[in-house]
Amino acid sequence: MQRQIIDYALQRKARLAEVHSGRRAVADVCDASPYLLRAAKFHGRPSPTLCPICRKEQVTLVSWVFGDKLGQVSGSARSSEEITRLATSAEEFSVHVVEVCRTCSWNHLVQSYVAGLPPRSTRRRRVAK
Ligand SMILES: [Zn+2]
DSSP states (O other), X not given: OOEEEEEOHHHHHHXXXXXXXXXXXXXXXXXXXXXXXXXXXXXXXXXXXXXXTTOSSEEEEEEEEEOGGGGXXXXXXXXXXXXXXXXHHSBSEEEEEEEEOTTTOOEEEEEXXXXXXXXXXXXXXXXXX
């Protein structure tokens, strides 16, 4: 279950306005790292949104997971199926959804949310799992 959902549409819009007005260089926003592009290729999911910069392809959504309890999984890109599985087995973690264009390397955070089981400290010890 997703909670604490934050939408970054306004920030995205502001960023694009900066680019369109020339206040920010395209190279500045089209700076996806090879790591992110690779994640988009292997873990990304298609989106209906056309790339706002090059308009040559639809952006790919990549979900990154972060959490103290995730161990090595923290800070990695995961598919929707993996996140669904994690949400039922792992303790609270956050997910950052980034859109990336594999043509021009545009990338921007679009959404973040918290998923996973409630932290143990708030659960009663005697409750069996
Ligand atoms: Zn693009």
